[in-house]
Every structure is written in C-alpha cells, then in structure tokens.
Amino acid sequence: MDSAKLRTGLTELGNNASLLSALVIRHDRLVAERYFHGSGAQRSNNVHSASKSILQALVHIAVAKGDIGSLDDPVADYLPEYFSKASPEKKKITIRHLLTMRSGLDWTEDSTETQVEKTSNWGRAILGRELVSAPGTTYNYSSGNTHVVSAVLQKATRMSTCQFAHQYLFRPMGITAEHWGRDPQGVFSGGYNVYLTPREMAKFGLLYLHDGKWGGRQLVPHGAVRAAQARASQVDDTFAYSEGWWMQTISERSMYFAWGFGGQFIYVIPSADIVLVTSENTSENSVNKEINPRGFIRDYLLPAMTGP
Numbered sequence: 001m002d003s004a005k006l007r008t009g010l011t012e013l014g015n016n017a018s019l020l021s022a023l024v025i026r027h028d029r030l031v032a033e034r035y036f037h038g039s040g041a042q043r044s045n046n047v048h049s050a051s052k053s054i055l056q057a058l059v060h061i062a063v064a065k066g067d068i069g070s071l072d073d074p075v076a077d078y079l080p081e082y083f084s085k086a087s088p089e090k091k092k093i094t095i096r097h098l099l100t101m102r103s104g105l106d107w108t109e110d111s112t113e114t115q116v117e118k119t120s121n122w123g124r125a126i127l128g129r130e131l132v133s134a135p136g137t138t139y140n141y142s143s144g145n146t147h148v149v150s151a152v153l154q155k156a157t158r159m160s161t162c163q164f165a166h167q168y169l170f171r172p173m174g175i176t177a178e179h180w181g182r183d184p185q186g187v188f189s190g191g192y193n194v195y196l197t198p199r200e201m202a203k204f205g206l207l208y209l210h211d212g213k214w215g216g217r218q219l220v221p222h223g224a225v226r227a228a229q230a231r232a233s234q235v236d237d238t239f240a241y242s243e244g245w246w247m248q249t250i251s252e253r254s255m256y257f258a259w260g261f262g263g264q265f266i267y268v269i270p271s272a273d274i275v276l277v278t279s280e281n282t283s284e285n286s287v288n289k290e291i292n293p294r295g296f297i298r299d300y301l302l303p304a305m306t307g308p
Helices: 003-013 048-065 095-099 111-116 122-127 143-157 161-173 198-209 222-228 293-301
Strands: 019-026 029-035 194-196 246-250 253-260 264-269 274-280
Touching (some): 003 029, 019 198, 048 095, 048 161, 048 198, 048 253, 048 264, 095 143, 111 122, 122 143, 143 161, 161 198, 194 198, 246 293, 264 293
Antiparallel strands (some): 019 029, 019 274, 246 253, 253 264
8 A cells, every 4th residue: 555645644634633543454454553642552442333333243143143033023022021011013123123223213312312311221211212103114323222232132142242242252353342331220332332442443344344254263144244234224315324334435435334423433345455443532521523534535545555
C-alpha cells in the first residue's frame, strides 16, 4: 500500500479531537496503527452498538450448538414470562425480527432506552411496548430489540451472555472484554456497553473477513457471515441493515461494518481484503464529533492500494 497516502489520510482523521485510534489490516498484515490524543494499544473503549455485530455472532454460534433451535423461533418460546398477556400478533416476534430491527415494537432510540433503564425489569418493559407494525415488516432501529436477544441467549444457553461470549468466541481469539454492563435481572447488555481495545475490534473484523474462521477453526458459522452481508432493510440512500451489521457501497465496492455510537467502526471490505477499525472518546467529559469514515475510505484507503 502507498504509505504516504495512508499517512496523509490518517493525519486528516486525527484532526478530530475525539478520535482515539485508527487501524488498517490488509492481507492479514497490520499496515497502519495510529493512536491519537493520548490513547494507546492497551486502552479499551466502549464500542457501543458495534457490539450488536458481536451479538449476532453469538446467536449463530448458539444455533449451531443446538442451544437455540432457529433464528425463526418465537421469542415467546424462550421468555414466556413476558408474553402471558401478549396479543397473538406480538407472540409472532422471532429472534430474527429482533436482530434485523423488524420486531414491530414501538421504540425511539435513546429516549425510550432512557425510560426503560429506569424500570426494575428491562425485558418486561421492552416487550411490553406497543406493537406498532406487524413483526417482520418494518425496520426501526432499537437497542431494546438486541437486549431481548441477550436475554434469549442467556435463557437458552443457561450461561450469561458474557460467559458464552468468552468461552465460545473471545477466549479462542485472545480477547477479553474489560467491562460489560448488566440490567437489574443480570442480563448482560445486548449490543451496547461492552469495552474492547482497537486490536480486539480488528480481530473480530478479521474473523468475518475470513468467513468465520480463526486459526483454522470455524468459530462462527458461515451462515452468520453470509447473513451479515444480506440486506434485510434499505435504511436510506446510503445505508442498509442486515443482522446487527450495516452495509454500504463506496467507490463501487460493497462493504459491511459494525457501527457504534460516537465513531466506533469495524469495516470489513472483502473485495480489498481490508479491515478498518476506528474508536473515539465518548466519555462524559469529552466533546465527541463522530467521524464519517466514507471520505477516508474513498479518498485515501482504497486509492492507497498498490497491488491486488
């Protein structure tokens, strides 16, 4: 790769005062690793909703193990205590509906989340929301959906989501989540409030770039990687959503990525054999301005490729 062009692009990215890291991996080599504003390789960071992509991997692993029958199983089969007074239509909500953000449950991201977190039982509060569209028909981004997925995973596997993640995904890859939030029932946060280092984020991107294989072992089923790249909803003119992953096309190259609030990105670009990771500071005492990686990818990363 053209190192000068990459350096120029990374320097420009670093003009954002909240940027903490930017890593580029190509052909399995770490070709660029930059830390900004006092950060370093050992600093873990809240990856926010980028962890929804990790949750997608965990659910597919649980299906492969036989703990979960299918992504098309109704959620009510696993959490019947929350559906005793539910309508027949609400009982049709499946795990897949939750992962693809098509549950039909009323939700306004952030504001509804704040309301739910004030309750004593988050699962009941989320699944008690009004059904505003038929399950499977309408996209509406909801961290409530993925928190319910975590509750399903814990009930099905009889392990906490954190334990399951470390045993079947993280530990084989040399990853340790430094922190993982929980609700009052002990359900680990489904798709937010997970802390990883940038290199650990990059490992997860490489896992998907290599079709779920790590060190010659199939850690994540092929189906999970295919589903990550299968458009479930066209969100707007730029982005589509699959299962816990986002998709877009830049310079005629299709790519998919984990996206967390405030600039936590894991881009997987199969046609270029590239993984791009960024992290940003979202702590309460920081002023965060989320980067838009599109310009960096279009103007610097892809043009920096000098060989196949």
